[in-house]
Amino acid sequence: MSETDGAPSTSNRTPAAHAGLSDPATTVFSAAQLTEVRRLQSLYPDPRGALLPVLYMAQETFGWISLEVEEYVAGLFSLSPAHVHEVVTFYTLYFRERPGRHVVSVCHNLSCHLAGAPGIIAHLKRRLGVDPGETTEDGRVTLLSVECLCACEAAPMMQVDDRYELNLTPTTVDRILEGLA
Amino acid sequence: MPKLTVNGKEVEVPAGTNLIEAARSAGVEVPHYCYHPGLSIAGQCRLCMVDIEKTPRPTIACNTVAADGMVVLTETDRVRETRKSIMEFHLINHPLDCPVCDQAGECWLQIYYMKYGLYDPRMTDEKVHKPKAVPLGPHVILDAERCILCSRCVRFCDEITGTGELGIFERGDHSEIGLFPGAELDNKYSGNVVDICPVGALTDRDFRFQVRVWYLETAKSVCPGCARGCNIEVHVNRRRPHHAEGRRVARLKPRFNADVNQWWICDAGRYGFGSVDAKDRLLVPTRRDGETTSDATWDEAIAAVAAAVRRFPPDEVGVIASPRMSNEDLVALRRLLDICTIQRVAFGVPPRVPGDEDDILIRADKSPNAQGAELMGLAGDARAILGAACGRRLKCLWIFGHDLLASAWPEAEVREALDGAEMVIFTGTNSNPTSERAHWVLPAAAWVERDGTYTNFEGRVQRFRQAVEPLGQALAEWEMLGRVLAALGEAPSATRAEHWFRRLATAGPSFAGLSYQALGDTGRLVAGSVAARAPR
Amino acid sequence: MTGETILTRNFARSDSHTLRAYVETGGYQAWAKAQAMEPAAIVEEVKAANLRGLGGAGFPTGIKWSFIPKNHAGPVYLVINADEGEPGTFKDRYLLERDPHALVEGMLIAARAIRSATAYVYVRGEYVEPWRRFSAAVAEAYAAQHLGRGFDIVVHRGAGAYICGEETGLISSLEGKKGWPKLKPPFPAIKGAFGAPTIVNNVETICHVPHIITRGAAWFAALGTKTQGGTRMYSVSGRVARPGVYEAPVGITLRQLIYERAGGVTGNGRLKAVVPGGSSAAILTADEIDVTMDVDGLKNAGTMAGSAGVIVMDETVSIPEALMVVARFYAHESCGQCTPCRESTGWIYKMTRRIVEGRGRKDDLDTILDVAKRGAGTTICAFYDGAVGPYISYIEKFRGEFEALIPHA
Numbered sequence A: 001m002s003e004t005d006g007a008p009s010t011s012n013r014t015p016a017a018h019a020g021l022s023d024p025a026t027t028v029f030s031a032a033q034l035t036e037v038r039r040l041q042s043l044y045p046d047p048r049g050a051l052l053p054v055l056y057m058a059q060e061t062f063g064w065i066s067l068e069v070e071e072y073v074a075g076l077f078s079l080s081p082a083h084v085h086e087v088v089t090f091y092t093l094y095f096r097e098r099p100g101r102h103v104v105s106v107c108h109n110l111s112c113h114l115a116g117a118p119g120i121i122a123h124l125k126r127r128l129g130v131d132p133g134e135t136t137e138d139g140r141v142t143l144l145s146v147e148c149l150c151a152c153e154a155a156p157m158m159q160v161d162d163r164y165e166l167n168l169t170p171t172t173v174d175r176i177l178e179g180l181a
Numbered sequence B: 001m002p003k004l005t006v007n008g009k010e011v012e013v014p015a016g017t018n019l020i021e022a023a024r025s026a027g028v029e030v031p032h033y034c035y036h037p038g039l040s041i042a043g044q045c046r047l048c049m050v051d052i053e054k055t056p057r058p059t060i061a062c063n064t065v066a067a068d069g070m071v072v073l074t075e076t077d078r079v080r081e082t083r084k085s086i087m088e089f090h091l092i093n094h095p096l097d098c099p100v101c102d103q104a105g106e107c108w109l110q111i112y113y114m115k116y117g118l119y120d121p122r123m124t125d126e127k128v129h130k131p132k133a134v135p136l137g138p139h140v141i142l143d144a145e146r147c148i149l150c151s152r153c154v155r156f157c158d159e160i161t162g163t164g165e166l167g168i169f170e171r172g173d174h175s176e177i178g179l180f181p182g183a184e185l186d187n188k189y190s191g192n193v194v195d196i197c198p199v200g201a202l203t204d205r206d207f208r209f210q211v212r213v214w215y216l217e218t219a220k221s222v223c224p225g226c227a228r229g230c231n232i233e234v235h236v237n238r239r240r241p242h243h244a245e246g247r248r249v250a251r252l253k254p255r256f257n258a259d260v261n262q263w264w265i266c267d268a269g270r271y272g273f274g275s276v277d278a279k280d281r282l283l284v285p286t287r288r289d290g291e292t293t294s295d296a297t298w299d300e301a302i303a304a305v306a307a308a309v310r311r312f313p314p315d316e317v318g319v320i321a322s323p324r325m326s327n328e329d330l331v332a333l334r335r336l337l338d339i340c341t342i343q344r345v346a347f348g349v350p351p352r353v354p355g356d357e358d359d360i361l362i363r364a365d366k367s368p369n370a371q372g373a374e375l376m377g378l379a380g381d382a383r384a385i386l387g388a389a390c391g392r393r394l395k396c397l398w399i400f401g402h403d404l405l406a407s408a409w410p411e412a413e414v415r416e417a418l419d420g421a422e423m424v425i426f427t428g429t430n431s432n433p434t435s436e437r438a439h440w441v442l443p444a445a446a447w448v449e450r451d452g453t454y455t456n457f458e459g460r461v462q463r464f465r466q467a468v469e470p471l472g473q474a475l476a477e478w479e480m481l482g483r484v485l486a487a488l489g490e491a492p493s494a495t496r497a498e499h500w501f502r503r504l505a506t507a508g509p510s511f512a513g514l515s516y517q518a519l520g521d522t523g524r525l526v527a528g529s530v531a532a533r534a535p536r
Numbered sequence C: 001m002t003g004e005t006i007l008t009r010n011f012a013r014s015d016s017h018t019l020r021a022y023v024e025t026g027g028y029q030a031w032a033k034a035q036a037m038e039p040a041a042i043v044e045e046v047k048a049a050n051l052r053g054l055g056g057a058g059f060p061t062g063i064k065w066s067f068i069p070k071n072h073a074g075p076v077y078l079v080i081n082a083d084e085g086e087p088g089t090f091k092d093r094y095l096l097e098r099d100p101h102a103l104v105e106g107m108l109i110a111a112r113a114i115r116s117a118t119a120y121v122y123v124r125g126e127y128v129e130p131w132r133r134f135s136a137a138v139a140e141a142y143a144a145q146h147l148g149r150g151f152d153i154v155v156h157r158g159a160g161a162y163i164c165g166e167e168t169g170l171i172s173s174l175e176g177k178k179g180w181p182k183l184k185p186p187f188p189a190i191k192g193a194f195g196a197p198t199i200v201n202n203v204e205t206i207c208h209v210p211h212i213i214t215r216g217a218a219w220f221a222a223l224g225t226k227t228q229g230g231t232r233m234y235s236v237s238g239r240v241a242r243p244g245v246y247e248a249p250v251g252i253t254l255r256q257l258i259y260e261r262a263g264g265v266t267g268n269g270r271l272k273a274v275v276p277g278g279s280s281a282a283i284l285t286a287d288e289i290d291v292t293m294d295v296d297g298l299k300n301a302g303t304m305a306g307s308a309g310v311i312v313m314d315e316t317v318s319i320p321e322a323l324m325v326v327a328r329f330y331a332h333e334s335c336g337q338c339t340p341c342r343e344s345t346g347w348i349y350k351m352t353r354r355i356v357e358g359r360g361r362k363d364d365l366d367t368i369l370d371v372a373k374r375g376a377g378t379t380i381c382a383f384y385d386g387a388v389g390p391y392i393s394y395i396e397k398f399r400g401e402f403e404a405l406i407p408h409a
Helices: A031-042 A047-062 A067-077 A081-090 A110-114 A117-128 A170-178 B019-025 B077-091 B108-117 B152-160 B192-196 B298-311 B327-340 B370-375 B382-390 B411-420 B477-487 B497-507 C019-024 C029-034 C039-048 C061-066 C091-098 C100-114 C128-143 C167-174 C203-215 C217-223 C254-261 C295-300 C319-333 C339-356 C364-375 C383-397 C399-403
Strands: A102-107 A141-146 A158-160 A163-165 B003-006 B009-012 B049-052 B071-073 B140-142 B166-169 B176-179 B202-204 B216-222 B231-237 B249-254 B286-289 B292-295 B317-320 B344-346 B396-400 B423-428 B440-443 B452-455 B460-464 C077-082 C118-123 C152-157 C198-202 C231-238 C244-249 C271-275 C309-314
Touching: A031 A047, A031 A067, A047 A067, A047 A081, A047 C152, A067 A081, A081 B166, A102 A117, A110 A117, A110 C231, A110 C309, A110 C319, A117 A141, A117 A170, A163 C128, B003 B019, B019 B049, B019 B071, B049 B077, B077 B108, B077 C339, B077 C364, B152 B166, B152 B192, B192 B202, B192 B249, B216 B460, B286 B298, B298 B327, B298 B396, B298 B423, B298 B440, B298 B477, B317 B327, B317 B382, B327 B370, B327 B452, B327 B477, B327 B497, B344 B382, B370 B452, B382 B411, B452 B497, B477 B497, C019 C100, C019 C128, C029 C100, C029 C203, C039 C061, C039 C100, C039 C203, C039 C217, C061 C100, C061 C198, C077 C100, C077 C167, C077 C203, C091 C100, C091 C128, C091 C203, C091 C231, C100 C118, C100 C128, C100 C198, C100 C203, C118 C128, C118 C167, C128 C152, C167 C198, C198 C203, C203 C217, C231 C254, C244 C254, C254 C271, C254 C309, C319 C339, C319 C383, C319 C399, C339 C364, C339 C383, C364 C383, C364 C399, C383 C399
Parallel strands: A102 A141, B003 B071, B317 B344, B317 B396, B396 B423, B423 B440, C077 C118, C077 C198, C118 C152, C231 C309
Antiparallel strands: A102 A158, A158 A163, B003 B009, B049 B071, B140 B202, B166 B176, B216 B231, B231 B249, B286 B292, B286 B440, B452 B460, C231 C244, C271 C309
C-alpha cells in the first residue's frame, strides 16, 4: 500500500482516515472488469442494482473496500460517494480495512452458543493472539465473531474464507488453523 | 376531495393529502420529526401516530393518505401512550446536554418532551458515543450524538439540491449521519439542513453560541440578495446587546411561501446580512470639500440636494437609481424626477462578475427590485449617463447605493465621470469607493431598519418589515426624498412607507388595487405579470 | 408420523443437485404441465393447496400472488428470498445445495402465474457454496433451455445483513441500497423491486410449487392441517441428540419432532425450553411442546412457526444467557432506520448483559418488559416484533432464573 495520496478529492482527509488509504493510482478495474461491470448493471432495470455485486468485485480485486474504492465505484454508478459509503458500512461482508489472508468468522449465536461457541472463540483468541475484529500481526488471519451462519445443526461452527467448518472442537480448530498459509 | 373528521372536526382535503396535513387543516397538530412537507416520506421517527377508526393499532399519519369517511383521532389514550413511548426511544441515547446546546429553546425534543413525554428517565446505561462538534462545511456543524436520525438533512441533499453529500452510515444504534470521509457540505443551500434539523444535531456555525434563541425577536421580511425575493424572517437580538459584539441581526431564516421559495433560502442570502451591522455603515450625512470631509445635519444635506436639482438644468442632472431600493423609494424618486423634469435616469449597473443562477432559487440578478424599478419607468441607459458626465454635459450625478468603481465599467471611465461632475450625491447604507468620491453622502437605512416592498422577477410584490431601528441618522430613501420634495415646495404627505405605496397603487395600472393589507405575508402579483414557473 | 418426504426426497443422492438427477426423479414435468395452464389456474391451484409462506410470515402464497395488479402493463418481478438468516434455521441452505433445480422449476411456474419475465434470487452473502450450487443449476437450466425463453433468473448475493431477509429490506438491498425495509403501503405486489409489482417468496415455499402442480392441490392440502397444506422442513438444533433438517407434515407436534425425529434431548437430559420457529419466536417451556407445528397451531400457542427453526434447551442452559445472546443479535442486526427498534435493541442488550454479569438492577426486568411491549407494533417492519418475542417470553416464563442473577432482587 502506497503512502502517497495524489487525489485532490482526498486531500483534506483526517489523519486517521488517511492512514487507511490505498493507492488511488491502482484503484482501477481492467477493461475486462469494466465490461463485466456493465454486464452486471444491465441485469437490473436500474443499474444501481449491481452495486453490491460490483463492490464484491472490487473487494476481490483490491483486497478490501478503501475510501478510494468507494469513490471509484461511486463513479461507475454516478452515485454520490456518501451513498456508496452508506452501503459499505451497512453490510458486514465488505472489509473496510485490509483483512488477513484468511478470515475466520465464528458463529456466536444461540445454537452455537449452546454448543460451546464461547469456548471455541476463547481458544481461537489464545491461539491467534488477537481479539475478534483483529488481524494477526503476520497478516495471516482476521478473527471475527459473527451472528448466525445458519448451520446450527453442526454447532459450533465457523466460516473460514468461503468454507463452512462444522462441529468444531479445539482439536479440529487447531487442525484448521494449521492448514491456513 | 376526500372528507374526513379529525378529532370530530370535519375537513375536506385535496386527494393525496396525508393525515398530518389533513389534521393541520383541521387546526390539529400531529407531532412529528422526520416528516417534512417539502421532502419524501421517510416514516422513520414513528412519532406521528394517530388512531384511525377500525384499525387495530395507531398508525403513522405521514404515510397515510386521507380517505373519504376516515375518522382520525389524535388524542386517544393509546396515541398519547405511544407518543410518550416514542419520545423515550428518541431520548435513550440522546446526550441531554440542553444547557450547552445551541438548539435549546427551539428544539423539538424539548418541545415534545414537555408536551407529550414527561416520564421519569430510566436509561441508566452508558449511551452510545458518536462524533461531536464536527464541522461539515463552511456553515454547518454536526453533533452526531444529538441526532435522532430523522434523515431530513439526507433527503434535502438528495431531493432538493441533488448533491447527495450526506448519508446515514453503519446500522443499529451506531447509525450516524455524516459526510463521505474528507468531503464537505458546501452546496449553495447547505444552511437549510440546520433549519430542518428538528434537534441540535446540525447547528449554524455562524450563529452558534452568539445568542440564546429566546432573546431573539423576529420580523417578517424578504431577502434582498437576488431577484427571487425569498421570504424570510429576520431574527434580531435587541435584548442582549452585549452579545455577538453588538451585532443586532442574529440570523435570517426562510419563511414559507409556496409560490416563491417554499421552505428554503440559499446560503448567499442567508449569510448575506453582514453589511447591516458592518463598520462601514454610513451614519450621518457628510459633505466633502476637496480632501476635507465633514458631518452635516440632514437639514443642510436636504437643502444642498434641493439646491442642486434646482440649480442645474434638468438635462444636466443624472440619476442612477438602484434596483435595491424599495418600491416606495422608487415612487418617491419618480415623483422627484417628474417635478424636476429630469430625464436622465437609469438603475441597471452591470456587475463585474455576472451573477450565478440555478434552477432552484438563485437568480443571476442580485438585486431584489429591478422589476419594480422597471415598472416605474426608471430603466434607462446608465452607461450613457456615465458618458455624459465624462463629457461634462452632466453636472450633477446622484447615485443610489451602487459602487460604480466595482462595476463592469472601466474604472478609469467611472473615475472620469465622478471627477467630471460638479456635484456628486451618494445615497446608500455603506460606504464604498464611489461614496468616498461623492460631495454629499446621505446615509440610508438598511432594509431591516425600515418597511417597504420589493417586486420580484416574476412581478410579485412582497412586503418587508422593520426589525431594528436605523443606525445613526440613517433614513429610508423614501423619507429623504420626501424631504427633498418638501424643500422643493411639494406639500409633505408621506410619513410612512405605506403612504408612498398607496400613491404607487393609484399611479398606474401595474400596482393598481394593491395595498399593504392585500399583500399580506406572501405578496401579490402585479397586473399583467407572467406568473413564472414555481421553483422546483 | 413420519410420512412421505417431498422436498428432501432426493437429499440422499450425492448428485441430487444436478439436472440429470433432478430429471431422473421426475424433474421439470411440473413445468411441462404448468405451461399448458392459464396463469390464473396456477394461482388457484396454489391457493387451494393451502401453501403458506415458509420464510417466516406464513402468508398464504396463492393469495399473495393474486395481489399483482391484473392489467399491469410493465414488468413484474419474482424475487426469491434465499437470505436465510433466522437464528436456528438452515433448511434453505440444504435446498440450494441439494435440490437447486426444484427452486428453478418452482420459479418457472411461479413466474408464469404472476406473468413475470425476470426473477432475482437473493442468496445471503455468507452462503458461498449454496450460491455456487444454485448458480450451476441455473446454468444447467439455461443450457437445457428451461430458462432464457421468456424467463430469466439473476442470482444476486447479499452482503451480510439479517434485515435483508425482510422482504422489503431485501428489495432495497437488491436495488443497491442499504437493506432498509420500505414503508407499507405501497406493498411490494403493487410497487416492489425497482418500483414494479413484485412477489417475494422464500426458497422452500417455491420448492413446493412443482409438487403441487404435479400431484394437485387436494393432495398437498391433505398433507397438512385445515389452514396449512403440505410438509415443511424443520431445522432442529441445540441440545438434541440428532440435530438436523427434518421434513414433516405441518401437523407434527413439537414433542414428536424433538423426541421421534431429533432423538430427544442430548444425553437424555431434561428439556427446559424450546424456541419453535427461529429466534424471533416466543420461547415455549417443556410443558408447552404438545403443539402442532403449523402456522396457526403455534400462533394459538402464543408463539409463531416463523422459519421453523427449532432450538432446544435442556436444564444445563441458562435462559438469561440465552436471552443475552439473542438480544446481542437483534442489537447488531437492527437496521437503524426507525427509532423504537434502533434505540431499544441496543439498550435491552445492555440490560441483559448487565444481568448476566451480575450487575442487574431491581427494575431491569420490568423495564425490559415495558420497553419491549411499548415498542411492539410501532415500527416499519416486523424485525422489532421479532425481537420482542424472545425479550418478553424468556423473562415472563423464566423470571425466577433472571431474578436469581440480580443482586437484591
